[in-house]
Amino acid sequence: MKTNSFSRRDFVRRTTLAAAGVIAAPKMNAFGKAAKRRVAMVGTGHRGTGMWGSPVVKEFADIAEFVGLCDKNPGRVETARKMMNVSCPTFTDFEKMMRETKPDLLIVTTVDATHHEFIIKGMEMGADIITEKPMTTDETKCRAILDAEKRTGRKVTVTFNYRYSPHRQKIYELLRADTIGKITSVDFHWYLDTRHGADYFRRWHRLKENSGSLWVHKASHHFDLLNWWLESEPETVYANAALEHYGKNGPFRGVNCRSCPHKSECKFFFDVTRDKRLTALYVDNEKHDGYLRDGCVFKEDINIYDKMAATIHYANGANVSYSLTTYSPYEGYRIAFNGTKGRIDAWIKESGAMTLEPYDEIMVSHNFGKVEYIKVPQSEGHGGGDAILRDKIFRNPNKPDTYRQSAGSRDGAMAILVGIGARKSVESGQPVRIEDLTGLRPLAVKG
Ligand SMILES: NC(=O)c1ccc[n+]([C@@H]2O[C@H](COP(=O)([O-])OP(=O)(O)OC[C@H]3O[C@@H](n4cnc5c(N)ncnc54)[C@H](O)[C@@H]3O)[C@@H](O)[C@H]2O)c1
Structure with a gap:
């Protein structure tokens, strides 16, 4: 079976695109050596400190330094500084931080609905942006980010860490190698458990006005995976959802x-x-x-959905059947790609009472042929994706992007637009055309 080889045309195209969605390489100092990147961060909570703060300090001290940290909570930003073991100044005023510290790179890890403020202002004040997903939460903010990137000539990188896990990369590789022919449809079902899933209903995420609902906050991760795996862009979405448990x-x-x-x-x-x-x-x-990290999951003000289902049609003709459940006994997902020559099934068990193996499997079934099982070793930190993504951004920005994992603002937009469209579809009962949201026309073949 030809499963792990790309065509030469594909390889050349992908390596040429290596820089797409990647921030510029470091500047040189007076001695011809690469100067350390001046990094600032806004939003110094769990993700900011855990994914970017402490690891960047530990892994990239020779090439990057934190020059400023900002959070609207003066106590948390000080706690973050100590946790990260850095001596840079802390701020509650974002523009003051940008003016005084002049970072090359700004990491945005605030509450989702505020990302656009810092992405746009950050670029206007001279920085390239690394933003956590979701890029933003509605179509107006999305359009404003795309326009600001064009206007300022700066670069937005959206940190879709899920693309970097070895298991998902292997699926990408199998799909590109034409293992199952033309992909005609996908069945994709994601399960959040009663621990992690419930946590979204305890925190700021419980309000649509903060998170855009789990359609945007959580499912946009999954929609990005679909866009990436299919190498196509979404055209229409029709969705149903309800809040029935929390x-x-x-x-x-x-x-x-x-x-x-x-x-x-x-x-x-x-x-x-x-x-x-x-x-x-x-x-x-x-x-x-006054923010309570252990808010009640049964609070009356919760206005996000806890069960969601969508049908997504892609510009290349593929149909996707997607669902998200937030109170499962175990956490994980099942996905199947149906193709003209066969089918790829994959599943991940991230928690729960099931036997956890040290590897994840992919099942490749060939029409009129055999069935093969591929075992991919497991890794820590979002399937191993977090560390690889950090390395790509800080240590090796010019490394060939063979699997097209680097994501820019267009990828960020296409992922959230499915979620925003789904949310609108639930509210209106009508299918939503992705192009109608921002004017971005979906491409049948990305690349
Ligand atoms: N890629 C992933 O796997 C992943 C995982 C977790 C979180 N995230 C993303 O990371 C971001 C942060 O999530 P978190 O879990 O760390 O949340 P958090 O609540 O721990 O941190 C958010 C921080 O932003 C600060 N903040 C909010 N609004 C602000 C404003 N207007 N100005 C300055 N500071 C502000 C809050 O005080 C808080 O300290 C979110 O966008 C989330 O979607 C991504």
Whole structure:
């Protein structure tokens, strides 16, 4: 079976595109050596400090230095500085940080609905941007980011770490190698468990106005994977969703777990104080902003959906059947690509009472032929993706992008537009054309 070879044409095309979606290489100093990148970060919470803060300090001290940290919570930004073990100044005023520290690179890890403010202002003030997904939460902000990138000539990189896991990369490779012929449809079902899934309903994510709903906050990760695997862009989406389990559906409720009178009977009780890191970041800094990391999953104000299903049609003709569930007994997903020559099945079990193997499998079934199983060793940190992505951004920005994993603003846009379209489709009961959201015309073949 020809599973791991690309055609030469593909390889040349992909390596030529290596720089797409990647920030510029470091500038030279007076001695002809690469100067350290001046890095600033806005949003110094769990992801900011854990994915970018401490690892960048530890892994790339020779080539990058933090020159400023900003958060609207003055206590959290100071906690972050100590956790990261850096001595740079901290700020609660973003523009002051940009003016005084003049970073080359700005990492945006704030609440989703605020990303656009910092992406746009950051570029206007001279920095290239590394933003966490989702790039933003609605189509107007999305268009504004695309326009600002064009206007300023700066670069937005969207950190789609999911693309970098070896298991998903192997699927990409199999699809490109024509293993199952033309891909005609995809079945994609994602399960969040009663621990991680429930956590979205405890935090700021529980409000559409912060997260754009899980259609955008969570599912845009999955839509990006689809866009990448299919090498095509979404044309229409039709969706259904409901809130049937969390929020107002609960049997009782409190404000947050620590103060709740139902602690002993609630299966979702979560003692945030047992986690030292979360306590330092959030509990110890509640006095500054009132944000409760252990909010009640049955709060009446929750307005995001907890079950979602969508049909997505791609510009290359592929149809996708997608669902997201947020209260499963285990966490993971199942995906199947149906092609004219066969089918690829893959599944990931990330948690739960099932036997966890040290590898993930891919099943390749050939029409009228044999079935093969491919085993891909597992790795830590979003399937190993986090570390590879950091390395690509900081250490090896010019490394050939053979699997086209680097993502820029167009990728960021196409991922969220499916989620934004799905949210609108649930509200209107009508299918939504992706092009109608921002004017971006979906390409049948990306590249
Ligand atoms: N790629 C991934 O796998 C992944 C995983 C987790 C989170 N994320 C993303 O990372 C981002 C941060 O998530 P998190 O879990 O760290 O959340 P968090 O609540 O821990 O951190 C967000 C921080 O932003 C700050 N903030 C919010 N609005 C601000 C504003 N207007 N100005 C300055 N600071 C502001 C908050 O005070 C907080 O410290 C989100 O966009 C999320 O989607 C990505």
